[in-house]
Amino acid sequence: MPGQVPPRPPAPLPPRPGSIVPPKLPQLPKFVRKVKPSAWIELAVAVPWLWWSWLSIQFLGVPWRGLYWIGLAVWGVSAAVVVLHPRAEDLLAWRVHRLRPPSAWESQRLGPAWWAVCTAAGVDPDRYRVWVHEGPEATAPITPGSSVAVTSWAVYSLPPRHLEAVLAHELAHHLAVPRAVSLLLYWLALPARLMGRVIVFCLRHRVLSILAKIVIGFLLVGVLGVWFYLGFSHYVVFLLSPFLAPVLAPWAGRTQEKLADRAAVDLGYGEFLAEVFTGREVQRAQAWHNAPRPGLKGAQPLDSVRLRALERLLTSTPQRGL
Incomplete structure (x- = not known):
């Protein structure tokens, strides 16, 4: 199947000299507790997305009410297909997230590293499919379902133990929900x-931006009017969510991302992950490149910020096996 890491070896391989043999299931409950806050954040963010998806489908019924019921049926049936059919998830990873299956050489690197990380977490590695995201970053964007993304930079640049640390970070995202x-929430939020x-396209267009600003201004005045006459309530929060979404x-x-870093620390990969971000800073210094400044709209924290957080965590949390 495309994007699937080679199956597990028939017998456990002997540990490499100087390598750390991670424990199995006894560490799993603590590790799962570390990823629970990430699950609550994802569920809280999904609520306004789902509400606005429902409103988007309602807009289809403005010219003709039958379009609303057709859109609602397509919305629900397509969500069931994505959740139940593995091929649909592969197409989602390939077409929507722009991931690709690893090559033969990449699979040789990813297979043992992925097996070691899943053994440390006490999960079955065959439950997930590892894909490659073309990018220069250390960690890949968060993907729903069982599709685990790792950047091509990590595959080609990192030593085995550091690659395991990055994969431990990616696994933490998928153990949260x-x-x-996760597939259902992502697909239902697509409208x-x-x-x-x-x-966004209308705002960037020279002519359509005027109409879009008028509509947005009219909506904002309506929300403030509801707030003034009916008082503050959860309904007002939902109406204000599009204006808060670009920041929240x-x-x-x-x-x-930071919670996933903490989960990697709990698995024993904290020092390796910190060395990954340290190496990124050294590469930028050698190339005289400044770190990107995404500001409030960036979904990925700066490597320097993540490195400082890891250093503070490592000083207060002893790493097992190190």
Whole structure:
């Protein structure tokens, strides 16, 4: 199957000299508790996305009510297909997230590293499919379901133990929320995401931007009017969510990345992950490149910020096996 890491070896391989043999299931409950805050953040962010997706489908019924019921049926049936059919998840990873299956050489590097990380976490490595994301970053964007993304930079540049640390970070994202729930939340939020892209396109267009600003201004005045006459309530929060999403959604992504780093520390990969970010800073210094400054809209925290957080965590949390 495309993107699937080679199957596990028939028998456990002997440990390499100087390598750390991670314990199995006894560490799993503590590790799962570390990823629970990330699950709550993802579920909290999904609520307004789902609400606006429902409103987006309601907009289809403005010219004709039958379009609303057709859109609602397509919305629900397609979500069930994505959750139940593995091939649909592969197409989602390939077409939407722009991931690719690893080559033969990449699979040789990823196979043992992925097996070691899943053994440390006490999970079955065959439950997931590892894909490659073309990018220069240390960690890949968060993907739903059982599709685990790792950057090509990590595959080609990192030693085996450091590659395991990056994979431990990626695994933490997928242990936060079950596969079916994460896929369902992502797919059901697609209408709202598409509507957001349409709005951004209109704002960037010279002529359509005027109409889009008028609509947004009218909506904001209406929300403030509801707030003034009916008082503050959860309904007002939902109406204000599109104006807060450009700041809150990236903040939630950065927080999830930091929580995944903490989970990697709990698995014993904290020092290796810190060395990954240290190497990134050294490479930038040697090439005289400044670190990207995404600001409030960046979903990935800066490598220097993650490195400082890891250093503070490592000084207060002893690494097992080190």
